[in-house]
């Protein structure tokens with residue numbers, strides 16, 4: 001049961017205004033108007049005293065996870081009878097200067113998987129790809145290849161960000177030697193991957209995507225199609241590696257999440273995976289996240305009312321710039337809260353390396369996949385990996 005605290009008139013007024021705005025915005029065509037949602041409304045994040053002091057275990061969860069479905073969901077079609085493919089694309093965001101590393105990743109995924117399927121590739125960049133880039137990439141695959149430019153408003157630091165405050169934030173993180181502390185472009189990238197990539201026009205026809213980064217390696221020959229697996233098993237988000245986030249990059253992320261869930265408890269899915277991200281029923285973040293440089297997911301999850309409202313709320317704080325919120329914790333927290341836990345999948349059979357960590361399949365999976373990785377070099381249950389914690393979600397007696 002919800003344990004409501006007595007709250008002041010100001011807060012009640014705030015909730016009423018939020019509901020009116022939410023209702024009004026629900027009328028928007030969510031495919032064409034995502035920007036409006038992001039930039040127009042700067043949310044006031046509730047103070048600690050205003051945040052509902054609710055244990056997430058005790059919440060009355062809604063009956064269905066329909067809030068995590070896009071209003072204009074791509075139909076859940078079967079595999080195409082002619083091509084045998086799902087409605088899916090392989091996506092790489094990259095700079096021209098990362099061409100050599102991009103080539104390695106494409107070659108690796110084509111050799112181990114895509115030569116047998118020819119899923120189309122999409123390459124995105126905030127500036128035009130060079131002719132050299134396009135030519136070298138296109139020769140690596142028989143699949144169709146498209147190159148897209150990211151709309152300015154989806155990439156660059158918005159005008160409403162207080163640049164002096166952002167600069168102070170970058171200096172502060174530098175003092176703690178945080179990764180990419182000083183980088184504005186990294187912040188652009190994290191925000192783009194948190195809230196915009198799924199709106200790109202080239203991705204509009206697709207329901208599923210596989211995120212691929214330059215410089216990664218796929219170790220094993222896949223004798224199955226992960227997209228088909230996701231469809232057949234009703235999965236919507238998947239990963240191969242997980243770990244803990246550097247706390248200095250996200251000082252206020254969790255209080256913002258708590259604030260959002262206090263305002264919108266309806267978005268929390270029944271049987272969600274909150275125990276993956278919190279040890280104490282939601283009061284604190286344990287820093288666990290899925291490493292989003294690998295991601296196979298249902299794009300309609302990101303296009304859903306729950307996710308888009310969540311991103312807009314986070315974005316309105318400006319903390320993608322004032323702090324350095326990563327897309328990995330943002331995606332992971334959303335998937336863990338808005339999806340039932342059995343819609344999240346660990347792809348243990350997919351051997352994958354993104355420096356400096358790797359997942360190497362174990363046992364029969366390693367043999368079957370003819371994996372080239374050292375089976376002993378596997379991050380799953382080491383150090384800051386959270387994969388054991390994810391698996392433990394399914395050991396519980398419900």
Ligand SMILES: Nc1nc2c(ncn2[C@@H]2O[C@H](COP(=O)(O)OP(=O)(O)O)[C@@H](O)[C@H]2O)c(=O)[nH]1
Nearest residue numbers: 093094095098124125126185186189213214293
């Ligand atoms: N076009 C473009 N892509 C970027 C930029 N910064 C990062 N990326 C891409 O964003 C993804 C994550 O960046 P990466 O440098 O690998 O970050 P890390 O994996 O967190 O160390 C990769 O796909 C990069 O190619 C940028 O400024 N422009």
Ligand SMILES: [Mg+2]
Nearest residue numbers: 213214293354
């Ligand atoms: Mg990377």
